[in-house]
Amino acid sequence: MSLLEIDNVTLRFGGVVAVDKVSFNVEEGEVFALVGPNGAGKSTLFNLISRFYDPAEGDIRIDGKSILNREPHDIATLGIARTFQNIELFDQATVLQNLLVGRHRHRSGNLITNLLFTPFVRSEEHLHREAVEKVIDFLDLQPYREKYIAGLPYGVRKVVEMGRALALEPRLLLLDEPASGLSVEETQDVAFWIEDIKKQMGITVLMVEHDMHLVSSVSDRVLALADGKTLALGTPAEVQNHPAVVEAYIGAPLENEKADA
Amino acid sequence: MRIVFKTSYDRDIDLFKHGPQAFWYGLLVVIMVALPWLLSEFFLGEIINVLIWALAGMGLMILVGHTGQASLGHAAFLAVGCYANVLLQERLGLPFILSFPLAGLISGVVGALIAIPMTRLHGIYLAIGTLAIAILTEDLIVIAEPLTGGISGMFSPNITLFGFEIERYSTPEAFYWLTLAIVIGVLLLYRNLLRSPLGRAFAAVRDSEVSAQAMGINIALTKATAFGMSTAVTGLAGAMMGHFAGFFNNETFNIIISIQLLLMIVVGGLGTIHGAFFGAIVVALLPQAIALSRDFLGSTLGLGSIAIPGLESALFGLILIGFILFEPMGIYGRWLKIRTYFELFPFYRRDMFRRQKSYLKTERMR
Numbered sequence: 354m355s356l357l358e359i360d361n362v363t364l365r366f367g368g369v370v371a372v373d374k375v376s377f378n379v380e381e382g383e384v385f386a387l388v389g390p391n392g393a394g395k396s397t398l399f400n401l402i403s404r405f406y407d408p409a410e411g412d413i414r415i416d417g418k419s420i421l422n423r424e425p426h427d428i429a430t431l432g433i434a435r436t437f438q439n440i441e442l443f444d445q446a447t448v449l450q451n452l453l454v455g456r457h458r459h460r461s462g463n464l465i466t467n468l469l470f471t472p473f474v475r476s477e478e479h480l481h482r483e484a485v486e487k488v489i490d491f492l493d494l495q496p497y498r499e500k501y502i503a504g505l506p507y508g509v510r511k512v513v514e515m516g517r518a519l520a521l522e523p524r525l526l527l528l529d530e531p532a533s534g535l536s537v538e539e540t541q542d543v544a545f546w547i548e549d550i551k552k553q554m555g556i557t558v559l560m561v562e563h564d565m566h567l568v569s570s571v572s573d574r575v576l577a578l579a580d581g582k583t584l585a586l587g588t589p590a591e592v593q594n595h596p597a598v599v600e601a602y603i604g605a606p607l608e609n610e611k612a613d614a
Numbered sequence: 615m616r617i618v619f620k621t622s623y624d625r626d627i628d629l630f631k632h633g634p635q636a637f638w639y640g641l642l643v644v645i646m647v648a649l650p651w652l653l654s655e656f657f658l659g660e661i662i663n664v665l666i667w668a669l670a671g672m673g674l675m676i677l678v679g680h681t682g683q684a685s686l687g688h689a690a691f692l693a694v695g696c697y698a699n700v701l702l703q704e705r706l707g708l709p710f711i712l713s714f715p716l717a718g719l720i721s722g723v724v725g726a727l728i729a730i731p732m733t734r735l736h737g738i739y740l741a742i743g744t745l746a747i748a749i750l751t752e753d754l755i756v757i758a759e760p761l762t763g764g765i766s767g768m769f770s771p772n773i774t775l776f777g778f779e780i781e782r783y784s785t786p787e788a789f790y791w792l793t794l795a796i797v798i799g800v801l802l803l804y805r806n807l808l809r810s811p812l813g814r815a816f817a818a819v820r821d822s823e824v825s826a827q828a829m830g831i832n833i834a835l836t837k838a839t840a841f842g843m844s845t846a847v848t849g850l851a852g853a854m855m856g857h858f859a860g861f862f863n864n865e866t867f868n869i870i871i872s873i874q875l876l877l878m879i880v881v882g883g884l885g886t887i888h889g890a891f892f893g894a895i896v897v898a899l900l901p902q903a904i905a906l907s908r909d910f911l912g913s914t915l916g917l918g919s920i921a922i923p924g925l926e927s928a929l930f931g932l933i934l935i936g937f938i939l940f941e942p943m944g945i946y947g948r949w950l951k952i953r954t955y956f957e958l959f960p961f962y963r964r965d966m967f968r969r970q971k972s973y974l975k976t977e978r979m980r
Binding site for chain 2: 403424426427428437441442443444446449450454455462470479481
């Protein structure tokens with residue numbers, strides 16, 4: 354049984370078919386990448402998994418159980434964390450507070466214990482803080498711990514968002530363009546982190562990414578999409594050389610060029 | 615510049631960041647407790663008024679400053695708290711010690727129930743929706759005349775607490791200490807809220823609803839909780855307002871009060887507890903300051919008594935516009951800047967607080 358099963362999912366916005374009968378499975382412990390031109394439906398698939406949209410057809414299953422009857426805030430409790438393409442951090446809070454929000458699903462206090470700040474809440478805060486400090490060490494965020502997000506540079510925000518998702522201690526991590534807007538060195542860091550997330554933490558990664566270099570260096574399998582349809586599924590090398598993928602990215606060769614070849 | 619050396623996670627959790635901070639707040643509490651011996655009865659009354667407004671301000675601050683939900687209807691919950699408190703005492707014969715917290719509870723439950731449909735709205739629509747609640751409440755008070763006395767209003771009974779009669783004019787010190795104790799109690803709960811997971815969930819809902827949802831925060835429940843807590847505190851303030859004013863009717867809690875409340879926390883500084891207090895000082899003392907300066911000007915310049923109708927509202931408006939234009943962080947933001955200037959002297963830079971933006975940002979991703 355796969356960790357995540359996307360089964361024949363279709364989503365329409367009016368007449369536009371954003372996702373058209375897409376099916377794939379993500380296995381436990383792999384790094385799975387979604388690639389494709391803009392508007393291919395990659396982020397829409399993420400939003401479907403996050404339950405921000407309801408699919409018109411098909412089913413999405415975690416551990417074989419459908420999540421279509423779940424509320425959006427239930428998805429985190431299933432152990433699925435995500436980042437956003439256009440960073441969605443809590444701007445008027447510090448990095449530390451942002452990461453602590455990631456611990457939300459692990460809290461067990463209620464309104465009364467929170468308001469009285471009982472010793473139990475305090476000891477739980479210590480545990481959350483310890484977990485968050487591990488993430489801070491992993492992503493080298495120590496210099497920014499007390500800084501407000503609103504004053505941080507783009508590259509750091511990107512990392513903080515990944516940290517917030519990791520603080521949730523997910524089983525499945527959805528990364529929406531983790532390297533967009535980053536420099537070559539920063540992208541290299543992201544590649545190392547994804548390797549470690551998979552190997553050391555044992556977290557399954559599903560990511561959307563345009564940087565083919567990053568995709569081919571970290572992912573086990575790649576799914577190429579265009580106009581909401583599946584083009585190819587396989588190893589990074591297979592997908593990159595697939596004629597349909599080449600056509601979607603570069604365009605179809607002209608008839609006479611075909612004859613020449 | 616003070617550098618706090620942290621050796622345990624508790625340093626980030628504790629109420630005070632460092633010893634001197636605890637000392638200054640301790641000193642403030644001591645001075646506040648000693649005020650009845652330092653001030654005349656008139657000024658003590660004004661301080662009570664400030665404290666009650668600050669209580670109401672804290673209530674609204676939870677909602678607007680920390681959860682990012684605008685409300686123009688909080689006068690309604692002042693009214694709910696005020697009428698509930700007095701009715702529980704007069705109709706059911708409950709003592710103040712029971713009727714007061716129950717009034718807060720009733721106001722909170724009403725607020726949370728209203729929040730369930732209301733918080734589906736965002737930004738300006740939410741403001742209009744809550745405005746409607748305030749107007750409805752004013753009319754409901756008139757309609758429910760057998761209970762509320764309608765336009766002819768009600769008189770609040772004297773507070774009886776542990777056998778002591780507490781009344782504003784005969785025992786102003788006791789009334790003051792009671793108000794102070796309530797304000798400090800609510801303040802402590804508020805501080806606890808801000809350092810707990812629930813407070814972080816509020817801030818998450820304020821800053822980005824989508825990612826709050828993705829982190830497992832139930833948006834509707836969190837907003838209803840914020841509304842409930844906010845209106846509960848506002849209800850407590852309303853109950854104290856009733857006892858302080860002695861008499862109230864449908865017009866005591868009119869729409870202007872709602873607007874003044876919102877103005878108060880914006881002028882004080884959105885998103886900070888300090889802001890509620892600074893704002894309360896402005897809103898509660900400004901009418902008196904105007905009256906005093908008018909008398910002073912009139913007698914020194916020999917103009918007699920000058921009365922300019924609408925001067926108070928005009929000044930409030932001017933102050934609000936001035937703050938939105940020049941100091942969106944409010945009085946507390948200005949205080950932070952002045953403090954930082956002296957702490958870092960001579961290294962303060964003008965742009966140090968540039969990035970800080972307003973909190974009223976409820977329409978993102980919608």
